[in-house]
Amino acid sequence: IGKQADFVLVDLDHHEWTPYGDPLQALVWSATPASIAQTWVAGRQLFVDGTVTTLDEGPLRAEARERAAAIVAAAGLGVDVPTTTTLYD
Secondary structure (H helix, E strand, C coil), X not given: CCCCCXXXXXXXXXXXXXXXXXXXXXXHHCCCHHHEEEEEECCEEEEECCEECCCCHHHHHHHHHHHHHHHHHHCCXXXXXXXXXXXXX
16 A cells, blocks of 8 residues: 556457467467556556557647658658559569
């Protein structure tokens, strides 16, 4: 009581945890961030069910898109630069 906790809760029903019978083995060998259900730091819940609880992600993503577009423009790149959407034509 009175201590701050840092911990991560994982969803043992996530497909990454099947068919492992040993949760520690699954955590070490196959778990990815997709199986994280909650994250707590210093006793505060920071992440739950795929959502960061401490900030509004929408404006942050919008700013990231704007900055990325500015970097592309400053580099002289644009829609005229060919891109590959497949590995093999």
